[in-house]
Amino acid sequence: xxxxxxxxxxxxxxxxxxxxxxxxxxxxxxxxxxxxxxxxxxxxxxxxxxxxxxxxxxxxxxxxxxxxxxxxxxxxxxxxxxxxxxxxxxxxxxxxxxxxxxxxxxxxxxxxxxxxxxxxxxxxxxxxxxxxxxxxxxxxxxxxxxxxxxxxxxxxxxxxxxxxxxxxxxxxxxxxxxxxxxxxxxxxxxxxxxxxxxxxxxxxxxxxxxxxxxxxxxxxxxxxxxxxxxxxxxxxxxxxxxxxxxxxxxxxxxxxxxxxxxxxxxxxxxxxxxxx
Amino acid sequence: xxxxxxxxxxxxxxxxxxxxxxxxxxxxxxxxxxxxxxxxxxxxxxxxxxxxxxxxxxxxxxxxxxxxxxxxxxxxxxxxxxxxxxxxxxxxxxxxxxxxxxxxxxxxxxxxxxxxxxxxxxxxxxxxxxxxxxxxxxxxxxxxxxxxxxxxxxxxxxxxxxxxxxxxxxxxxxxxxxxxxxxxxxxxxxxxxxxxxxxxxxxxxxxxxxxxxxxxxxxxxxxxxxxxxxxxxxxxxxxxxxxxxxxxxxxxxxxxxxxxxxxxxxxxxx
Numbered sequence: 001x002x003x004x005x006x007x008x009x010x011x012x013x014x015x016x017x018x019x020x021x022x023x024x025x026x027x028x029x030x031x032x033x034x035x036x037x038x039x040x041x042x043x044x045x046x047x048x049x050x051x052x053x054x055x056x057x058x059x060x061x062x063x064x065x066x067x068x069x070x071x072x073x074x075x076x077x078x079x080x081x082x083x084x085x086x087x088x089x090x091x092x093x094x095x096x097x098x099x100x101x102x103x104x105x106x107x108x109x110x111x112x113x114x115x116x117x118x119x120x121x122x123x124x125x126x127x128x129x130x131x132x133x134x135x136x137x138x139x140x141x142x143x144x145x146x147x148x149x150x151x152x153x154x155x156x157x158x159x160x161x162x163x164x165x166x167x168x169x170x171x172x173x174x175x176x177x178x179x180x181x182x183x184x185x186x187x188x189x190x191x192x193x194x195x196x197x198x199x200x201x202x203x204x205x206x207x208x209x210x211x212x213x214x215x216x217x218x219x220x221x222x223x224x225x226x227x228x229x230x231x232x233x234x235x236x237x238x239x240x241x242x243x244x245x246x247x248x249x250x251x252x253x254x255x256x257x258x259x260x261x262x263x264x265x266x267x268x269x270x271x272x273x274x275x276x
Numbered sequence: 277x278x279x280x281x282x283x284x285x286x287x288x289x290x291x292x293x294x295x296x297x298x299x300x301x302x303x304x305x306x307x308x309x310x311x312x313x314x315x316x317x318x319x320x321x322x323x324x325x326x327x328x329x330x331x332x333x334x335x336x337x338x339x340x341x342x343x344x345x346x347x348x349x350x351x352x353x354x355x356x357x358x359x360x361x362x363x364x365x366x367x368x369x370x371x372x373x374x375x376x377x378x379x380x381x382x383x384x385x386x387x388x389x390x391x392x393x394x395x396x397x398x399x400x401x402x403x404x405x406x407x408x409x410x411x412x413x414x415x416x417x418x419x420x421x422x423x424x425x426x427x428x429x430x431x432x433x434x435x436x437x438x439x440x441x442x443x444x445x446x447x448x449x450x451x452x453x454x455x456x457x458x459x460x461x462x463x464x465x466x467x468x469x470x471x472x473x474x475x476x477x478x479x480x481x482x483x484x485x486x487x488x489x490x491x492x493x494x495x496x497x498x499x500x501x502x503x504x505x506x507x508x509x510x511x512x513x514x515x516x517x518x519x520x521x522x523x524x525x526x527x528x529x530x531x532x533x534x535x536x537x538x539x540x541x542x543x544x545x546x
Binding site: 043116117119120165188189190205208210239 | 313317395
């Protein structure tokens, strides 16, 4: 189940960050983010191959950066979507869907990293750790035309490391007006530890995964405030021992979890930044 | 393939004569494990593979290290060519509870990396930006499908992808030194750009201890590890009479390679 209380607790931690050190706090809002989930791989009850859901949901992120020195920065960024049920379809290839239902995907990711400039360049190398927490809830399942009672809830977590680059630039204002600025980064990561709740005993690809997080934004900057428009594209592919059937023990059943889970989240965001 | 590798070795040796740093890395007993998942219905979704052992060869050429950045090229190869062994692969059949297919399999690859190196400000660490073309090769032979041998039939299947990556590396010490390197790559398959070009990832890590015998010659021993996930067109089958065919490809492929290596590094010029 999506646990809003845990997310709010985590988000509230960002409120206290400004009291720790001077830095930049940025809020990013995607009113309509595209979230695309594709699950593939082994399942206990053989049927089809792909399971997909592609809802439009609001999403957002918070980014906090502080500088330990002129050549070492530290950043924490947290992203989440506002989940909602959407139709899932799939397990078919050119034929009528074998499995349909409602799926709600809730994704949260946290990226913590250090940033150091390249010699003689303002471009920074980024290296750090990241985590993923994803829940997949299903209900109103219909498998081969037969309704299945009940619901399911799968939770997937991943912990890994990432490397990337960050660059920014700007133009000084004329007179008293705001400056123009741009800021972008691209991070590529690998999951070393993954876990899920609806496990199955068989399957092949059980552990690992990879992720990327890209962001590019531009806008206006005042001495303490920044307003910008940007685009983010993120992908989270996590491998777990999934494939559990929806109805325990049933010989014919939909699939409630899958081993190879790929979630893309992307869209345009509006950001407000505060330097304090 | 052999002509390409031979040409590549000649080019590298020629470049090495004019380059600043040239190295050869060999992991003589690198172990490779492979897991495949695909819609191999009605038989199932997965394969089972014992793994194979094969030497890994890596040739690298780099320009002079300089603060404003410098370039390098690396060529990795492992497979049957160069001394690789075969391991046993089986395909379980969920409809019968037995084994649908067994065969010998060697998993290898030939990967080319073009790398831009740039030191970090004030640290003995460099950042790396990679462009790469990777190609995984699956050689199968000795097929037995539903208990019937396919005789001398064999197959070679290849997957390729193009990508970018970021890495970090450091060398610490003078005569006796410790070297480490790590990189994360993301791949696309440009031929599939109309549907979903996302094609997987490679993560690499290695570390070693070396001794600089002379200012221009160093010998190093260490270990490396690589985790590679790549997508493919699955459930391709080799036609065999009176069977559903021998499965020779999977949609999702995870390959992990690990091993101890020795590395010889030479420097030319100043």
